[in-house]
Amino acid sequence: QKEVEQNSGPLSVPEGAIASLNCTYSDRGSQSFFWYRQYSGKSPELIMSIYSNGDKEDGRFTAQLNKASQYVSLLIRDSQPSDSATYLCAPGEGYALNFGKGTSLLVTP
Amino acid sequence: DTGVSQDPRHKITKRGQNVTFRCDPISEHNRLYWYRQTLGQGPEFLTYFQNEAQLEKSRLLSDRFSAERPKGSFSTLEIQRTEQGDSAMYLCASSLVGENSPLHFGNGTRLTVT
Numbered sequence: 001q002k003e004v005e006q007n008s009g010p011l012s013v014p015e016g017a018i019a020s021l022n023c024t025y026s027d028r029g030s031q032s033f034f035w036y037r038q039y040s041g042k043s044p045e046l047i048m049s050i051y052s053n054g055d056k057e058d059g060r061f062t063a064q065l066n067k068a069s070q071y072v073s074l075l076i077r078d079s080q081p082s083d084s085a086t087y088l089c090a091p092g093e094g095y096a097l098n099f100g101k102g103t104s105l106l107v108t109p
Numbered sequence: 110d111t112g113v114s115q116d117p118r119h120k121i122t123k124r125g126q127n128v129t130f131r132c133d134p135i136s137e138h139n140r141l142y143w144y145r146q147t148l149g150q151g152p153e154f155l156t157y158f159q160n161e162a163q164l165e166k167s168r169l170l171s172d173r174f175s176a177e178r179p180k181g182s183f184s185t186l187e188i189q190r191t192e193q194g195d196s197a198m199y200l201c202a203s204s205l206v207g208e209n210s211p212l213h214f215g216n217g218t219r220l221t222v223t
Contacts, residue, residue: 034211043200043214044152051209088151092208099151 003027004089004097009104019076021103023089026070032092033065033072038102039085048074051092079107111135113215115201121221122191129187130218134203141184142212143176144200152200158184159206191222 003026013019023033032051036044050056050063050072062075076083088102114133122128134141139160144152155174156166160181173191178184188195198219202212 030208032209036212036214043198043217044212045214046211049209049211086151090212092210098153101149101151 004091004100006087006089006100006103008101010106011103012106012108013079015079015081015107015109017079017107019079019083019105019107021074021076021087021089021105022071023073024071025089025091027091028067028070030067030091030093033063034090034092035061035063035072035074036088036090036099037085038088044088044099076105079105081107081109083107113201113203113213115199115215115218117218118216119219119221121223124191124193124222126191127187127189128191128220129185130199130201130220131183131185132201132203132215133183134201135213136182138203138205138213139181140204140206140210141178142202142204143184143186144202146198146200146217147196155186188220191220193222196220196222 004023006023035048037047038044048061048063050065053067056063060077064073084107086102086104088099116131142157143155146152156176158178161178173189176186198217200217201215204210204212
């Protein structure tokens with residue numbers, strides 16, 4: 001079963017700062033990763049996907065994948081209070097994955 | 110693409126009763142997953158289908174839980190003889206087959222067992 005580990009936080013950053021969320025994974029064969037955002041009481045929603053080593057940027061979000069070190073990260077630039085949520089990472093074909101608690105992010109005004 | 114639909118949104122039941130939830134996936138998605146989530150925890154995998162075949166079921170899943178996807182479209186999750194510990198959000202997700210296919214989640218069904 002594919003496993004990931006994330007620091008559960010809470011990670012607190014001031015508005016306008018860069019939030020950095022990290023995820024390590026156990027399966028060297030994982031080729032793709034997804035980041036989901038989950039607001040309290042809501043279901044997870046996909047915000048970023050990354051399929052190859054390196055960086056992928058989408059607006060204020062940048063996903064970084066390092067297969068050699070088996071970690072994937074999500075950077076949120078110009079953090080806004082509306083970014084306050086729990087962020088979950090998951091590998092592709094990770095259907096049997098228990099997501100873990102994710103990382104709780106709090107952006108303070 | 111109307112998204113993943115779950116019904117009901119909320120269910121309150123008394124301990125010992127049976128409950129059934131329904132999930133309608135995105136129409137072209139052949140994979141369908143069920144997860145359970147309690148407060149402060151991430152989604153916990155329960156089971157998944159590819160078309161009508163149930164390919165994997167969590168070893169932690171009690172035999173009071175059963176899921177079906179009879180025609181490879183919608184799915185039902187039934188919990189028999191509910192217990193207070195079954196109170197949780199039940200999430201359904203769907204996807205295409207393949208490593209590059211993310212999960213698309215429904216809004217969930219919140220179960221409260223009194």
